[in-house]
Amino acid sequence: MVTNIFGHASGPSRAPLALVLAGAAVLIKVLAFIIALVSSLSTWSLPWTGLEFDNVGRIHEIATSGPNTHTVKVGDIILEVEGRSLHETKASVYGMRSAGQTIPYTIQRDDTRAVVDIAVVDPPWWVRLERSTLFALALGFIVLGLAIFVRDPWQEEYAIFALMCSLFAIMISTMELASVQVLWAAYINQFAVALSVATFLHFHLLFPAKRRYGYYVAAVAYLTAFGIGSIYAAFEVYQVRLQPWYPVFYGVASIFLLSCFALSAGSLIQAWVVGNGEQRRRLRVVSAGTLLTIATVIFLVIATHLFNLNEAILYKVVVWSLLFIPIGYGIALHRNDLFATDLKIHRVLTYLLLVLALLATHFVIVWMLTQLTSGGYSEVSGSIASLFVAFSFRPLQELVERLVNRLVYGTAYNYLRVLSPAIDHLGRFNYEALNEVLTLRVPTALRVSQASFWMMNLSLMEGSWLGGELARGESLALPTALTKEDLERGQPIVVDRNSETWQAWPFGEVVRWIVPLVVDKELQGVWLMGQRSQDDSFSPMDHELLKTIGQAAALVIKGIGLVGEVDKQLMESQAARAELSQAYQMLTKAGERER
Template identity: 25%
Template sequence: MPDGDAPPSDASVVADLHGADVTGPRRARWGVGGALAAGTGLTLCAAVFAVAARATWPIFVQTYTLTNLTIGLGFLASGGFVAWFRPRNAIGVLFLVSGLGHLTTAAAGMAELYAIRSGAPTPLVRGLSTVYTAAWQVGIGWLFLLALLLFPDGRLPSRRWRPVAWLIAVNGVYQLGTGVLSDGSPFGKGRDVSSILSVGLAVPGSVDIGVAIAGAATTLLVIVSLVLRYVRGDEGTRRRLLWLILAVLVMLVLNGQRWITGDGPILFLLSFALIPVAIGIAIVRYELFDIRLALSRTLLYGMTIAVIIAMYAGIVAGFSLLVPEGALRGASVAAAIVVAIGFTPLRLFLQRLVDRAFHGTRSDPARTAWRIGQGLRDDDDLAGVLERTGSALRLPWLALRREPQGDRFAVTGTTDGGPAAEIELGYRGDVVGTLVVGLRRGESQLHEADRRTLELIATPLAVALHAITLREQVQLARTATVEAAVAERARLQRELHDGLGPMLASVTFRADAASNLVRSVPDEAVRLLGEVRADLRATLDHVRRVVYGLRPIELDDLGLLGAINQQVAALRGDHGERVAIDVQAPPRLPVLSAAVELAAYRITSEALANVLRHSDATRCRVTVSCDRELVVTVRDDGGPPDPWSPGLGLRSISDRAEELGGSAAAGPTATGWEVVARLPVSTPKRDLHSDPGAVADPDLYR
């Protein structure tokens, strides 16, 4: 989209209003200045000739001079505004030409009046009449309808609308031609005041009807194009069109009698100037205020007044048929009472209709929340839920921000940098996200009805967001598990390839050499066999180290309690003179999963290593208990360093416990230092460690 047609940002509007050159070539501004100067000159000419001709107020109004001046200035101001700030938008040029056309008509009309009263030559009078008749049709009769077809971006909706544009042009040329070729003048009839091009053209009735039908069809097509733009457009396009709709509604209401009866107060036609003004604002400053609010209130009170007048007239007419003429005053009073009683229910009913059209279903929070919540029942597409919410409440934009990261998880609508409100999404006491709501133009805070509706859907949104977060965490955990498995396989491959492989290759070569020398050089063969024996023992030790790194052999041979006791016994032999270590545990444990056994053993080993490396303790006790969970406690009487912070070993203990859904805590106590790990108990169907071959006692699992 060209820059001149793009919706303006707040920064560009501020720059525009401060005179920044951001709107196009300087040549366009020279053209705007020239058009404004010409329009000012035509306005002054109309005023000067009106004074010179001593035109009275009725003449000034009845000749449509006041109307043409007002409409022309409206077109000129709007066209200049658009052409200055949006030079690539063709509507600005069309409105400038339209404004000059109407101002030319006003000036020509007063000049013709002056020429008639001053006895000027007939050709001059007729020439001015020609200008008067032709110029105004360039505006309302031709270019204005084309501008509506191009509204709001200055381009046709698509190439398929080109025939409509040509039809508008042909109709405009026809109206202009028939106007200057036929008789008639605002200053009477006759050849002396008619158009100088007049040939007394009389259009046949059938042709006139056909042209009228074609004109009505063209106007209808233009309206259809605007409706399609509204339905298919974004929020910015719709706001622009609402400005036009508001101006048209005001104009239609004021000129209702003229459209119905064909005649009415001429001064009400001045309201037509609101349309080009509204279009200019819609193109350049459509975000001036909340147009939805203004339009909804206009519709509400306009419809209310119209219905009340119709009710009153209908009731009075009905009573007049039922009561004598002398009782008509009583009938009027009765009608007024009926209307007064029905005013409030009628206003509330119409207000619900108008609010539903412009603000969605916010007046019924429970039903709106139920409809929006259906999307959460069907799927967890939160972007779709936000879209339905924005559509239901007619909100400019919505965003879902996930906490604590603060990143935007889903967005619907176009964020325009305007004010916004936030609603926290809580789940079990924690804030899991924030619903950011873009406010409508003109609103400084979220409407209470909107807030009630959004707060109703905040809880299911929080649950859905929490569920999505958990699912992502599970997916990350699965990915980490796969990556850990692949890394472990790679480690084993390196261990076997770099350690066991060369050792076995060396053993093979020496065994082959010994086989070749066993008869010829027996002593050398015996020496080689000795090296083979040493290499095999080293290989066996290497295999044991690899296997122990995967799972200590003691766990399979002795069970968890036996492996812990064996480890403690080994530590007593090495460090017994410094730290006295003992184990307190039940005679036997229920059957534990291999993962729980390994985690408990590694946690105990790490905790004991910390005691020996970092503590000045003299006594240490390992306590193992199992009820609904396996609890491993390593407690010593040493004092912690001051200050202290968890190191790699303590973080490893915590990670091992949390991987299995358990927990671990470490820190100083009143009598020393303590590490406590809690692991969930699982009961695979295999024998007890403490009694191989025995069947597990059912009482142990209660």
């Protein structure tokens, strides 16, 4: 059985099947990349009227035949075709499925105009595979980040989630926001983000104790590829011929992606050899997310072919696949047994609002930069925006969390961050730790002015003070209206100042909550909470939080008592053994004297 972060069982591990699926996903990505790489190193011709394309989409020569013959030598310059670059409209031309259909395009350079009838054909299969793989890779990283986010949303893996959103935002911006002038610069930038994400993730999987080195390697990888992509973009803007340098950039991209795949394979092999249950559980979630992503992309590709859609729609429809993310999110919740309704709502809202905030930030920055540069340097703008999003992730995360906590719980602090450290601290199993949690840590986190902790004597309905600043050193006598049965329920009790019962109680003016520490209907102690520093309201979630910590504290008290009893019995046993040993020695000496 594998347990999640809350200690709940998440079902039996199916590591062999998960490893096979994850390995198949890695193999598919490797093959798709190799095919795309080989195809991109050579030009391919389309049966159009005098048009020859390479994989980057540069027009080498345009010629028409007939009475009005015009020959335009283009080279690496991108012509404007009906207000848009032919490079940009290439996807829409590819998407037409009517064989033999022609589209008239008016091409103008200087004073020369030419009308070219372009025959519609399908692109080579490896181009479609390359596009699908690129989107599958991007969405796969999104789902992977979501799985990590669901597994433990308060750890450093949040940084991975930022890079995923950055990757997806880069793709959308290069396809939709700005004119795509330097496609491979965007590709290299995306590869850089992919490598950064994979490097950080697999460093965490392979070397959990050296997680910080993953940050350094990911940062170096991203900045290196970002620099290469920026130089490439600058060269293209100034019309520097880069055709001889294409193999260099392809080689850099190859090294990046192959490193990513090598890290993936290394994590699979390491998990198989070591047989770590936690790592196998992660791989199972990752495999499910990867397969879900691949299935989504395959469905979209098939739909474009079956319904004779323009393939450019694929780029836009991919956004719709984000609707599949809540499905994957629900699967991950079910597999990890995160069944608390409030936690589900909290995490769903946090995830959705954080994605919207990150994408909105990225789009605004790209739009501002493209406006300042008159539409140029689009890839550089996207790269700068993605870096800004990555560095501004923590502030955005904190703002979104405070907003969600205010919406869901009515307060601005995070209940999980109050509960988890408190429960962990109680694990030290002594009265000093118990005092610190109940009278210092939890009150500080909840913004409560003061608190106190008492051990109770139920027969006298009185308690002896153990810690805290509330009514320090005084004797605690609970109101007579508060019965033994009320305390044994273990429910936090709200002190009503307007009630005559509580007004007569000496602590009624300063105590707002009484939390009985009960285990198996046995009262172990009483935890008193004072007034809140900013307001005097406690939400229902505060009630549940105090109840949960109170139950844990009661278990600690009972455990300490049991340990004390065991120690006492052990000491008594040792004393009895000493007496028996002494009596045996006396008998032995008496026998010797008799002999």
